[in-house]
Amino acid sequence: MSSQSTKEHKEGTLKVYSFYLVTISSSRFSEFGAVSSPEEANDGSGKLMQELVTSSGHKVTKYELVPDDPSLIKGSIHRALESDADVVITSGGTGLASKDVTIESVAPLFDKDIPGFGELFRFKSIEQIGSSVILSRAAAGLLKGKVIFCVPGSPNAVELALKDIILPETGHLVKHARQ
Numbered sequence: 001m002s003s004q005s006t007k008e009h010k011e012g013t014l015k016v017y018s019f020y021l022v023t024i025s026s027s028r029f030s031e032f033g034a035v036s037s038p039e040e041a042n043d044g045s046g047k048l049m050q051e052l053v054t055s056s057g058h059k060v061t062k063y064e065l066v067p068d069d070p071s072l073i074k075g076s077i078h079r080a081l082e083s084d085a086d087v088v089i090t091s092g093g094t095g096l097a098s099k100d101v102t103i104e105s106v107a108p109l110f111d112k113d114i115p116g117f118g119e120l121f122r123f124k125s126i127e128q129i130g131s132s133v134i135l136s137r138a139a140a141g142l143l144k145g146k147v148i149f150c151v152p153g154s155p156n157a158v159e160l161a162l163k164d165i166i167l168p169e170t171g172h173l174v175k176h177a178r179q
Ligand SMILES: Nc1ncnc2c1ncn2[C@@H]1O[C@H](COP(=O)(O)OP(=O)(O)OP(=O)(O)O)[C@@H](O)[C@H]1O
Pocket: 023, 024, 025, 026, 027, 028, 042, 043, 044, 045, 046, 068, 092, 093, 095, 153, 154, 155
């Protein structure tokens, strides 16, 4: 747990939020199928999302692995909407290859777009990958009172997105999503 969240826990001011985590990876899905934990699918990014969420004092409602298939991705988002999760994070399939359909599948569902997430994520990613940041269409939005983030599949991208943006802003965003 970070020192900030440890302090908040001690003071009783940290709210615990629930996260629904979805890894979108055709290669892992074709090798391992619909597993229920990242460990079962050699899913380093899924495992990292899980660790970062729980070490911040929050909980994981559910983890899913789906392939780059629009109807399966939307199915996952619909299940997340029916769950008690406050926040949904998808990882993978945000790129520009024809198989990358996460943004096409999820962003049109948003009630409200959060453009600042993608802008800040790409700005911060310049330090990691330079001008290749243009390859990621990372996005976020509000949908039916939940906050949804779509981040790239690489573990470096997941770490940056969760540690630097998503986890520090969760309380603030969830509050607005519910209003
Ligand atoms: N879930 C993941 N866990 C660990 N590394 C990942 C994961 N997804 C992607 N990566 C890594 O991020 C980089 C970019 O991945 P890419 O967008 O090509 O996804 P991919 O793993 O090929 O996805 P797919 O399984 O859909 O083909 C690669 O180095 C890949 O190994």
